[in-house]
Amino acid sequence: MQTLSASDAKREFGEVLIKVQSSPVRVTRNGKPIAVVLSDSEYQTLKLQALQAALIEGETSGDVESFSIAAIKNQLNNS
Numbered sequence: 033m034q035t036l037s038a039s040d041a042k043r044e045f046g047e048v049l050i051k052v053q054s055s056p057v058r059v060t061r062n063g064k065p066i067a068v069v070l071s072d073s074e075y076q077t078l079k080l081q082a083l084q085a086a087l088i089e090g091e092t093s094g095d096v097e098s099f100s101i102a103a104i105k106n107q108l109n110n111s
Contacts, residue, residue, distance in 0.1 A: 033058050038066065 056070040
C-alpha cells in the first residue's frame with residue numbers, strides 16, 4: 033500500500049483517485065496514519081463482507097429463536 037502525507041495527498045488528489053483504483057492509499061499526518069483512501073468497489077466489497085460476517089455471527093450466536101434473512105428483509109420492507 034502506498035503512503036502519502038496529507039499535504040501530498042491534497043496536492044495530488046487527482047493522482048490519488050487514479051492510484052486507488054488499483055490499491056488503497058494510506059494518508060499520514062506528522063508521520064502517523066490518519067486515513068486510507070480506497071476505490072468505491074473495494075469499499076462496497078468490504079461493506080458486503082462485514083454484513084455477511086455479522087449475519088453469520090447472528091445465525092450462530094444462539095441468541096435468536098427464529099433468525100432468517102427472509103424475515104429480516106420482510107421486516108425492512110414493511111417499515
